[in-house]
Amino acid sequence: MDEYVTCPFNKAHRILKFRMPRHIIKCQLNYRGDPLEQCPYNAQHFIKEGTLAEHLNSCEDYEIASMEDFRIDYKYKC
Structure with a gap:
């Protein structure tokens, strides 16, 4: 598909x-x-300048990266 x-x-x-x-x-x-800025977690995401925080609230790639960071931190703290 x-x-x-x-x-x-x-x-x-x-x-x-x-x-x-x-x-x-x-x-x-x-x-x-209008000027666009690139999402730091997905190079294919371009959003209006100044709305990056809003974008990160709904960005699936940001959520995945955040979970990976949590797993790495947890792994090294244990």
């Missing part, structure tokens, strides 16, 4: 998930909208 995702630079672009990294590079060069 192919999964499509929406381009952060042009909402009209629906791209196969495995092709998104290459598409982002191409589409980012032509982007002329």
Whole structure:
């Protein structure tokens, strides 16, 4: 089953998930909208500047990274 995702630079672009990294590079060069910042936990997440904290509340990759950090800390403390 192919999964499509929406381009952060042009909402009209629906791209196969495995092709998104290459598409982002191409589409980012032509982007002329509001400034976006990249999520530190997923290079495919681009959000409006100043809304990173809001994004992290719903970012699945942030939750996964946080759980990994917790497991590593717990492992070394025991």
